[in-house]
Amino acid sequence: MTTNTTVRAFHLLALVTLASTSALAATVPNALRGDWTSGYVSSGLPAPVEYFDTATGKFSDASGTLRSLKINADGTYESRDLMTITTYGCTSKIFVQVEGQVRFTNDEVTFVPKTSYSAGYTCSPSKTYEKRNHVQPSTKGWRIDTSSGRPVLVLTAPDGGASRYDHR
Numbered sequence: 001m002t003t004n005t006t007v008r009a010f011h012l013l014a015l016v017t018l019a020s021t022s023a024l025a026a027t028v029p030n031a032l033r034g035d036w037t038s039g040y041v042s043s044g045l046p047a048p049v050e051y052f053d054t055a056t057g058k059f060s061d062a063s064g065t066l067r068s069l070k071i072n073a074d075g076t077y078e079s080r081d082l083m084t085i086t087t088y089g090c091t092s093k094i095f096v097q098v099e100g101q102v103r104f105t106n107d108e109v110t111f112v113p114k115t116s117y118s119a120g121y122t123c124s125p126s127k128t129y130e131k132r133n134h135v136q137p138s139t140k141g142w143r144i145d146t147s148s149g150r151p152v153l154v155l156t157a158p159d160g161g162a163s164r165y166d167h168r
Helices: 005-024
Strands: 036-041 051-053 056-062 064-071 074-089 088-107 109-121 128-132 136-148 150-156 163-167
Touching: 064 163
Parallel strands: none
Antiparallel strands: 036 064, 036 163, 051 056, 064 074, 074 088, 088 109, 109 128, 109 136, 136 150, 150 163
């Protein structure tokens, strides 16, 4: 390959890369861009709440699920999920963090993870586990609803289950 051909090939590759990046960013609907949250953990903000068990005389962790999703204009996303549950003095927690790309087609969004991390424990912090890069791509239906005049992102799984996220 001559130097001139190499330079042309490089310029073509740069143009294709730039065009595909611009096309990806253009496919993220404006209504979906930004920070979204779902759920509540009763021991979280704005004020910590714990429960006092009068039978044992001890405080116990609270329960709940908190999910956050950030969809950026450039077609990337970040999600963080925290679930904590306490039953009869046994607290279990799981945290999952994922970063990747989103792809939109009509009324569906596909989340394609690049990195993921999860950690948790069951009943005792000594019974822990960690996983990295284990989250698989997933496709969900999407729509924007409103609640009290505010946008709500509804993601629908293939089995019909839906998650609702409030815009922050």
